[in-house]
Amino acid sequence: MIEILVGLAAMSGLTAVLAALLEAADFWFLDYGEVVVSINEGEKEITAKGGGKLLDLLADNGIFIPSACGGRGSCGLCKVRVLSGGGMVLPTETPYLSPEEAKDNTRLSCQVKARNDLAIRIPSEYFNIKRFKARVESLANLTETNREVRMKLLDPTEMNFKPGQYVQLLVPPYKGSPESVSRAYSIASGPEDKSSVSLVITRVPQGLATTWVHDILAEGDEIELSGPYGKFHLRDTDAEMIMVATGSGLAPILSILLQMALAKSHRKATLYFGTKTTGDLFYTDQLKELEGRLPGFRFVPVLSNVPEGETWDGETGMVTDPIKRKLEKEGGEGKEAYLCGNPFMINAAVKMFMEYGISEDKIFYDKFG
Amino acid sequence: MENPVLSAQMIFFAAVFTNNILLANFLGMCSFLAISRDLKSSIGLGMAVTFVMTVTTAINFVVYYYILVPLNLIHFRFIVFIIVIAAFVQLVEMIIERYSPLLYMVLGVFLPLITVNCAILGVSLFMIIREYSFIQCVAFGTGGGVGWTLAIVAMGGIREKLKKAPVPRGLEGPGITLVVAGLMSLAFMAFSGMIQMQ
Ligand SMILES: Cc1cc2nc3c(=O)[nH]c(=O)nc-3n(C[C@H](O)[C@H](O)[C@H](O)COP(=O)(O)OP(=O)(O)OC[C@H]3O[C@@H](n4cnc5c(N)ncnc54)[C@H](O)[C@@H]3O)c2cc1C
Ligand code: FES
Numbered sequence: 001m002i003e004i005l006v007g008l009a010a011m012s013g014l015t016a017v018l019a020a021l022l023e024a025a026d027f028w029f030l031d032y033g034e035v036v037v038s039i040n041e042g043e044k045e046i047t048a049k050g051g052g053k054l055l056d057l058l059a060d061n062g063i064f065i066p067s068a069c070g071g072r073g074s075c076g077l078c079k080v081r082v083l084s085g086g087g088m089v090l091p092t093e094t095p096y097l098s099p100e101e102a103k104d105n106t107r108l109s110c111q112v113k114a115r116n117d118l119a120i121r122i123p124s125e126y127f128n129i130k131r132f133k134a135r136v137e138s139l140a141n142l143t144e145t146n147r148e149v150r151m152k153l154l155d156p157t158e159m160n161f162k163p164g165q166y167v168q169l170l171v172p173p174y175k176g177s178p179e180s181v182s183r184a185y186s187i188a189s190g191p192e193d194k195s196s197v198s199l200v201i202t203r204v205p206q207g208l209a210t211t212w213v214h215d216i217l218a219e220g221d222e223i224e225l226s227g228p229y230g231k232f233h234l235r236d237t238d239a240e241m242i243m244v245a246t247g248s249g250l251a252p253i254l255s256i257l258l259q260m261a262l263a264k265s266h267r268k269a270t271l272y273f274g275t276k277t278t279g280d281l282f283y284t285d286q287l288k289e290l291e292g293r294l295p296g297f298r299f300v301p302v303l304s305n306v307p308e309g310e311t312w313d314g315e316t317g318m319v320t321d322p323i324k325r326k327l328e329k330e331g332g333e334g335k336e337a338y339l340c341g342n343p344f345m346i347n348a349a350v351k352m353f354m355e356y357g358i359s360e361d362k363i364f365y366d367k368f369g
Numbered sequence: 370m371e372n373p374v375l376s377a378q379m380i381f382f383a384a385v386f387t388n389n390i391l392l393a394n395f396l397g398m399c400s401f402l403a404i405s406r407d408l409k410s411s412i413g414l415g416m417a418v419t420f421v422m423t424v425t426t427a428i429n430f431v432v433y434y435y436i437l438v439p440l441n442l443i444h445f446r447f448i449v450f451i452i453v454i455a456a457f458v459q460l461v462e463m464i465i466e467r468y469s470p471l472l473y474m475v476l477g478v479f480l481p482l483i484t485v486n487c488a489i490l491g492v493s494l495f496m497i498i499r500e501y502s503f504i505q506c507v508a509f510g511t512g513g514g515v516g517w518t519l520a521i522v523a524m525g526g527i528r529e530k531l532k533k534a535p536v537p538r539g540l541e542g543p544g545i546t547l548v549v550a551g552l553m554s555l556a557f558m559a560f561s562g563m564i565q566m567q
Binding site: 006014022030 | 432436437440441442445448449452453456459460463464466467470471474
């Protein structure tokens with residue numbers, strides 16, 4: 001009997017000592033107290049509990065830094081300049097930093113831990129980024145894999161975005177996805193209505209966010225998003241535009257076209273929209289209508305795969321094929337390129353544009369993925 | 370409780386070469402196979418194992434001979450050793466997270482793997498069976514870790530070379546890795562018998 005008691009007591013004692021040790025360590029080592037983050041030379045100052053990621057600390061205090069990966073360190077969009085207190089650059093950051101950025105103390109804010117007072121600098125547009133509550137007004141399946149999500153903004157009620165920019169959708173935890181995640185989606189609607197936004201979301205097999213949008217989200221649901229983010233938008237010039245989209249990459253381009261229609265633009269613009277089959281085309285009626293409203297605009301669908309028995313008198317092959325023929329004839333000088341969609345397409349197209357003399361600073365793109 | 374046969378230096382040498390815990394006892398195989406894809410992670414994991422093995426062997430020695438033996442509780446040794454190792458790893462993780470972000474980046478992802486590394490538990494249990502003194506234990510723990518590191522770093526180097534080698538399709542990946550592990554074990558068998566360690 002006594003032996004059993006001694007055994008129990010000794011084991012409990014030992015476990016208790018170790019537990020106490022870990023509790024103490026948690027208290028001593030992982031409590032960083034309050035830290036002060038000073039933004040743009042004191043333009044704004046935040047005092048918050050330290051220890052977490054700088055990206056999250058800023059977001060909790062109403063300052064949203066772009067991020068497409070939700071803080072996993074895999075998108076490279078969450079750059080800020082950390083002037084003091086950031087510690088050393090981590091190996092996870094170096095692949096995303098150019099030599100100039102490394103020199104001027106640019107860091108990935110999702111990798112910097114706020115463990116002491118920090119001084120940072122961010123572009124002033126970031127102050128415009130807000131978190132919104134919205135209600136899903138309509139859901140429409142545009143094709144087998146693309147779904148349009150139209151939402152009404154509830155709080156705040158208006159978003160001042162530049163067509164081409166994107167929002168971050170906050171996906172709550174659901175069965176099969178225990179933590180909330182956020183993902184980037186480009187705005188497809190035009191600038192005339194600032195109180196609602198629509199997105200086009202392509203289903204990715206087993207994708208956390210896209211499965212939620214396609215299988216769980218229902219009309220009338222309340223959701224959260226933040227935005228607007230991104231540097232993909234119309235440049236105010238008269239240059240001829242070559243627009244290239246694949247899949248849901250059409251969304252931000254459509255938004256830009258709607259902006260041009262609103263401004264009654266006469267700019268020359270050709271949109272090449274690459275899909276597999278006619279079944280994957282969407283927004284065709286809207287684009288045809290835009291051809292009527294925009295005198296300089298032409299819409300060119302390019303199918304990579306025309307099933308037997310179907311008639312198609314448009315372009316076929318890779319989306320870059322007809323563009324190559326055009327550039328072969330006219331050359332690329334003086335043109336601007338706007339691309340959105342699949343990263344492989346974008347890499348191939350950017351290379352081609354540069355070969356035909358469109359300079360790198362006239363090529364604008366958002367890679368989805 | 371002193372093992373009279375071997376000096377501490379001898380035990381260290383034996384643990385590295387002749388009785389390599391990985392290649393002679395086949396302990397700690399899972400992380401050995403999983404993390405040895407390249408040299409850098411092999412070295413990181415090896416360092417973490419060496420450190421944790423050395424310190425936990427020492428702590429477990431004290432706990433065993435000064436708590437479990439006097440209280441007649443040696444039948445608790447498995448669970449006690451496991452708890453001590455787990456708590457120690459957790460503590461180390463907290464400390465390096467706080468004081469060395471760089472070391473945390475290098476070792477951080479590996480530390481949780483070590484909590485359940487059977488080589489580390491194995492070393493603690495062997496030292497009891499072989500009745501080592503404290504100094505012998507520390508030598509054994511460090512040697513075990515260095516030996517494990519030697520094996521995984523060699524494997525990491527070989528696997529880096531393998532990436533460029535024309536491996537038959539059916540053997541790619543785990544297949545060829547297991548074959549290489551087998552050959553390395555054979556090579557280390559050449560040392561066996563030099564030192565008798567039970
Ligand atoms: C600036 C920007 C704008 C974007 N705009 C849009 C948009 O308007 N519409 C839209 O549908 N998407 C858009 N994306 C992509 C979107 O942010 C998500 O990456 C995508 O929807 C997948 O999210 P998920 O959570 O469903 O998949 P995850 O759970 O993140 O991924 C599941 C698996 O699918 C793979 N995967 C991830 N993305 C893709 C992909 N695009 N194609 C194939 N495999 C993939 C992952 O590697 C992973 O293995 C945009 C991305 C960026 C960076
Ligand atoms: S948020 Fe994507 S890299 Fe930091």
